């Protein structure tokens with residue numbers, strides 16, 4: 001079943017990504033703001049999510065769907081599709097070719113604290129990169145198996161992170177970044193959590209952490225990173241949540257988590 005779900009996630013992500021890229025070529029404008037003025041949605045986000053929902057409903061009418069723009073629609077099969085139609089909306093809006101369609105398939109309640117991720121696909125149509133994973137089946141970039149980077153001391157670690165839309169949380173995140181910068185190799189803020197996690201999987205980032213993510217931002221990327229050998233977790237032994245997520249080689253995650261705790265994260 002997992003292979004079948006992964007095949008479907010992959011083909012929907014590719015089709016949805018092509019639609020997003022086509023709309024991007026035609027020009028993109030803000031359709032509405034969400035939590036505040038910097039948290040935006042474009043018509044393409046909505047249209048792409050609609051396409052993804054339609055394709056899932058056609059192929060798997062009894063599955064639930066949790067999508068960034070359309071919320072949750074329950075199913076009866078115990079399987080839920082967790083969808084971010086365009087992760088990296090701000091990059092998308094500005095024409096920065098670093099955004100992704102993120103589709104995960106999970107079993108159990110649609111809650112990252114308890115779900116079991118079965119399959120995931122993260123597709124960046126701007127450069128054609130497709131990251132996939134299935135539970136126990138490893139992670140791939142296109143056809144190639146990928147692995148996390150070997151462990152490295154924090155001084156040589158390239159650290160990915162992101163910032164919330166909320167100004168108060170951002171102020172705290174800025175202070176944490178200021179504390180980290182003198183200690184690590186450098187920091188990257190890619191603007192797309194799904195790709196940040198996929199980049200950990202591919203060894204392009206040593207480690208990644210963020211606060212205040214939504215489930216659809218990390219559902220697929222977390223499985224891809226895990227299947228590539230990363231530990232992906234929340235604080236301590238907790239599951240990743242909107243509270244906190246950290247992902248990377250276990251020997252890099254541990255010292256970074258300690259450092260972040262000392263910086264008040």
Ligand code: IPD
Pocket residue numbers: 068084086087088089090161162163164165190191192193194210212213214217
């Ligand atoms: C955002 C991106 C970003 C992260 C934000 C997310 P969106 O998702 O993943 O990298 O830092 O926390 O909200 O709004 O582009 O779907």
